Amino acid sequence: MSSEFELIRRFFARPARSAVLGVGDDCALVAPEPGNVLAVTTDMLLAGRHFFPDADPEKLGHKALAVNLSDLAAMGARPCWALLAIALPEADDAWLAAFARGFFALADRHGVELVGGDTNRGPLAIAITAIGQVPQAQALRRDGARAGDDVWLSGATGEAALALAHLRGRARLEPRALEDCLARLHTPEPRVALGERLRGIASASIDVSDGLLADLGHIAESSAVGAEVSLELVPRTAALAACRDETLARACLLAGGDDYELAFTAPAGRRAELEALARELGLRLTRIGRIAAGNAGVRLLDAAGATVPAPAGWDHFR
Numbered sequence: 001m002s003s004e005f006e007l008i009r010r011f012f013a014r015p016a017r018s019a020v021l022g023v024g025d026d027c028a029l030v031a032p033e034p035g036n037v038l039a040v041t042t043d044m045l046l047a048g049r050h051f052f053p054d055a056d057p058e059k060l061g062h063k064a065l066a067v068n069l070s071d072l073a074a075m076g077a078r079p080c081w082a083l084l085a086i087a088l089p090e091a092d093d094a095w096l097a098a099f100a101r102g103f104f105a106l107a108d109r110h111g112v113e114l115v116g117g118d119t120n121r122g123p124l125a126i127a128i129t130a131i132g133q134v135p136q137a138q139a140l141r142r143d144g145a146r147a148g149d150d151v152w153l154s155g156a157t158g159e160a161a162l163a164l165a166h167l168r169g170r171a172r173l174e175p176r177a178l179e180d181c182l183a184r185l186h187t188p189e190p191r192v193a194l195g196e197r198l199r200g201i202a203s204a205s206i207d208v209s210d211g212l213l214a215d216l217g218h219i220a221e222s223s224a225v226g227a228e229v230s231l232e233l234v235p236r237t238a239a240l241a242a243c244r245d246e247t248l249a250r251a252c253l254l255a256g257g258d259d260y261e262l263a264f265t266a267p268a269g270r271r272a273e274l275e276a277l278a279r280e281l282g283l284r285l286t287r288i289g290r291i292a293a294g295n296a297g298v299r300l301l302d303a304a305g306a307t308v309p310a311p312a313g314w315d316h317f318r
């Protein structure tokens, strides 16, 4: 068992790199490069609400940072710094070492420096603040979608929600599919490289954390446009394709959440560029619909262009 300051020193303090001043003073000091603005975001994970209290601490360290990096990616920002506020029921050294391992493995891959935080005793809760930078005029916002733009999705949605459905006894996954889906649930990969490359290409962007249709709804609302998503264009991984319960499959794909993919819009003239970018990054980018004129929200369409009811079952995953 470590004291508070020992704990910070042992597990979280590392020498400052790009920060002017890192862990150890009352504030960290950071400076963006000239012409850049800071992109700042925070996300909290609570035991019992966002993860099971006995969750693997290494994966938790990864996910707590990943969900924040996903927000930076959605804005086209390059991640730089993070702050970690954590409440722990006890100072369990093995737990902290594993948490720090998961956190720093992801942080190091993206050049993120932990510059401060707060440590308290209490029910397990983790709040991370991530700070990135982006040239001011190139930040990807939710309000730039225009009628006629394509709607794009990175990777594929649904696997995290399908894993949860399995854990709750509402689906039965084969071992291979279960492994894929659990990895998506516990160790999502924030689309950082994609976000940066979408600068100057995407007209609007958001990360999919609350469900594809709900998050596209935020773009539609902010941009005062409608979005039309074609059900048959929404990609399905092998695990989703193998799901016999179509109602569940659609709920996972379209309303499941916890996906940490990017949904974005771009003018039709950028298609070739985006297809080349997908090949370069080795990441699937799929055109799943288009932006329509009028403040009409999000419509789900079948192959014939008729409206399909948006999936129910959203509450199952809350």
Ligand code: ADP
Pocket (backbone or CB within 6 Å): 008, 012, 013, 022, 023, 024, 025, 026, 027, 084, 085, 086, 114, 115, 116, 117, 118, 119
């Ligand atoms: P203060 O009392 O001024 O808020 P603290 O005693 O809480 O400072 O923290 C001491 C230093 O350790 C500060 O620089 C703070 O940012 C840092 N720190 C505290 N907890 C963490 C943590 N979990 N991860 C990284 N840095 C932390």
Ligand code: MG
Pocket (backbone or CB within 6 Å): 117, 118, 119
């Ligand atoms: Mg403090």
